[in-house]
Amino acid sequence: MNTLLGHRTRVLAATTATAGLLLVAGCTSTDDGGSGKKTAAGGVELVRAGQLTTCTHLPYPPFQSEIDGKVQGFDVSLIDLVAKDLGVKQDIVDQPFENFKTGGSLNAGQCDLAAAGMTITEERKKNVDFSDPYFNATQAVLVDKKSGISSFAGLKGKKLGAQAQTTGEDYAKSKGLDPVSFESSDAVLNGLRTGQVQAVVIDYPVVQGWLKDKANADAFEVAEQINTGEQYGFTVKKGNTKLLAAINKAIEDAKADGTYKKLYEQWIGPYDESAASPAAS
Numbered sequence: 001m002n003t004l005l006g007h008r009t010r011v012l013a014a015t016t017a018t019a020g021l022l023l024v025a026g027c028t029s030t031d032d033g034g035s036g037k038k039t040a041a042g043g044v045e046l047v048r049a050g051q052l053t054t055c056t057h058l059p060y061p062p063f064q065s066e067i068d069g070k071v072q073g074f075d076v077s078l079i080d081l082v083a084k085d086l087g088v089k090q091d092i093v094d095q096p097f098e099n100f101k102t103g104g105s106l107n108a109g110q111c112d113l114a115a116a117g118m119t120i121t122e123e124r125k126k127n128v129d130f131s132d133p134y135f136n137a138t139q140a141v142l143v144d145k146k147s148g149i150s151s152f153a154g155l156k157g158k159k160l161g162a163q164a165q166t167t168g169e170d171y172a173k174s175k176g177l178d179p180v181s182f183e184s185s186d187a188v189l190n191g192l193r194t195g196q197v198q199a200v201v202i203d204y205p206v207v208q209g210w211l212k213d214k215a216n217a218d219a220f221e222v223a224e225q226i227n228t229g230e231q232y233g234f235t236v237k238k239g240n241t242k243l244l245a246a247i248n249k250a251i252e253d254a255k256a257d258g259t260y261k262k263l264y265e266q267w268i269g270p271y272d273e274s275a276a277s278p279a280a281s
Helices: 074-086 097-101 167-174 185-193 204-210 214-219 241-257 259-267
Strands: 051-056 065-067 070-072 089-094 135-144 160-163 180-182 199-203 220-232
Touching (some): 070 074, 135 167, 135 204, 160 167, 160 185, 185 199, 204 220, 214 220
Parallel strands (some): 160 180, 160 199
């Protein structure tokens, strides 16, 4: 994912993330002790005392979206594990993707890390430090069943949609297509529903989430999955080695003790080991 809302100037209000059974309740920083110090377990420095502040861009189900008034999802649950290890609670700030993709939000002290289904790229590495990859992502071509499109090759000459500034949009453009850009994943789906486009290219896990809804499954189908070699990572401010180490440890521990598999099945679907166990870049 790589969502840019260049026409939006407001930063949405922060909401406290509570993710299913992994709600980190009643935890405070070991070193805080009510004194307001911004140091968590392991000497990790935080931008706000007693909490791990996460920047994201909503909605991007199943990784993060607001459900019943709470921000929840696969990414949220994984970062809750990091917060628990640090002895603090996670707090989520929703803002345009560009703000933290470029490292701006991290450098300005608006958040400690970013978690947004973000693809690891060499260009982004210039601005932020990535965790070990935690998810292998493929792109999907989702089509209206009445479109007659049966593959990516069949998109030529058709009305195609993609999420603005995403790797899916980049891939379509690299193949000579000119997709309609939508600001969010919700807008992409709405474009397909309303006939603005006949097909969309977007991350497959997002499509999996859409197709859990019977109305969507009745109307749309996956014409093709495209392995673009993408891997997701969490990001921190360049040089924030202690927090990066804490994130990597939480990912490793979750995979070792079965928590990762449980969360994958909860948020994404049947466990796919090839997607769930990427090698470090």
